[in-house]
Ligand SMILES: Nc1ncnc2c1ncn2[C@@H]1O[C@H](COP(=O)(O)OP(=O)(O)OP(=O)(O)O)[C@@H](O)[C@H]1O
């Protein structure tokens with residue numbers, strides 16, 4: 244990245260009592276991108292946002308904005324705005340007063356304030372609620388007001404901590420689309436925290452996967468899904484079979500592996516392992532195919548159980564000595580006759596991307 248808008252350089256946060264919240268975080272955030280911090284509870288997502296916003300002083304490292312060290316700056320002196328999980332609207336003010344407040348603090352003249360409030364409300368589709376009391380609004384409407392309040396002062400960067408977690412599934416999905424549309428329309432850099440991988444995959448330009456105060460991987464949603472770098476990322480994003488596989492040799496620039504009888508073929512890159520050496524390889528359930536008859540590349544399997552997933556079936560099957568694999572298969576034709584105990588033959592789709600995973 245040429246000139247990031249914001250850069251975290253070896254940022255460390257050790258809390259009183261020795262709890263390590265963040266451990267050497269290096270992160271560049273580009274102007275105009277939608278970046279998501281994703282990871283399990285306690286991995287340091289909120290702490291990262293708070294360090295960027297200035298609510299938390301790092302115990303090591305620096306925060307740079309446009310190349311300038313802003314580590315000592317107070318929150319109010321940073322061109323950054325935060326939408327908190329509970330929205331934190333002022334209950335005694337109506338919708339327009341809530342949004343206007345930041346403009347008033349900045350001593351914007353009343354006529355300009357009214358124009359900006361109207362534009363911000365229009366952007367979140369809430370123009371008809373301009374005079375409503377905050378307490379009369381639904382969760383989704385409060386969410387929109389909180390967004391309008393955050394964007395009205397035109398921050399360089401908007402930080403959102405689990406902004407949609409209070410909403411029901413349907414509204415949440417609708418708000419994800421709107422949030423993305425709002426972000427592209429404004430061209431503002433959004434940094435959002437979530438622990439919902441589906442949300443992160445559907446909304447982000449890039450995702451930062453965090454684990455234990457460290458960054459595991461930074462990549463686009465498709466890259467994270469297709470090429471997770473570590474076991475942790477592979478098991479956190481979607482469902483992944485993590486198979487112990489032995490190297491069985493090179494053939495036509497492909498590395499051949501054997502995972503308890505299942506044949507895996509991976510484009511050769513870097514140094515090949517020694518013959519018989521073991522690697523952990525990720526295989527997506529949708530990349531394992533079922534055949535009724537044995538073929539040169541298939542391996543025998545026995546169906547252990549089947550779970551109905553709407554248009555797909557999720558099948559757990561056992562191969563080789565006792566390796567359990569998960570298979571997602573469309574519910575059609577002969578697969579609908581499968582049941583526990585059925586003997587099948589399985590193979591990995593030829594064009595599947597099967598990542599070799601670091602520990
Ligand atoms: N003020 C604090 N004092 C002590 N420890 C803290 C403090 N704030 C956070 N921590 C610790 O730092 C770690 C990271 O916390 P953080 O709130 O950033 O996690 P998170 O990824 O946002 O989790 P969640 O998904 O549960 O919100 C945790 O182990 C947490 O207990």
Ligand SMILES: [Mg+2]
Pocket residue numbers: 288289290
């Ligand atoms: Mg948090």
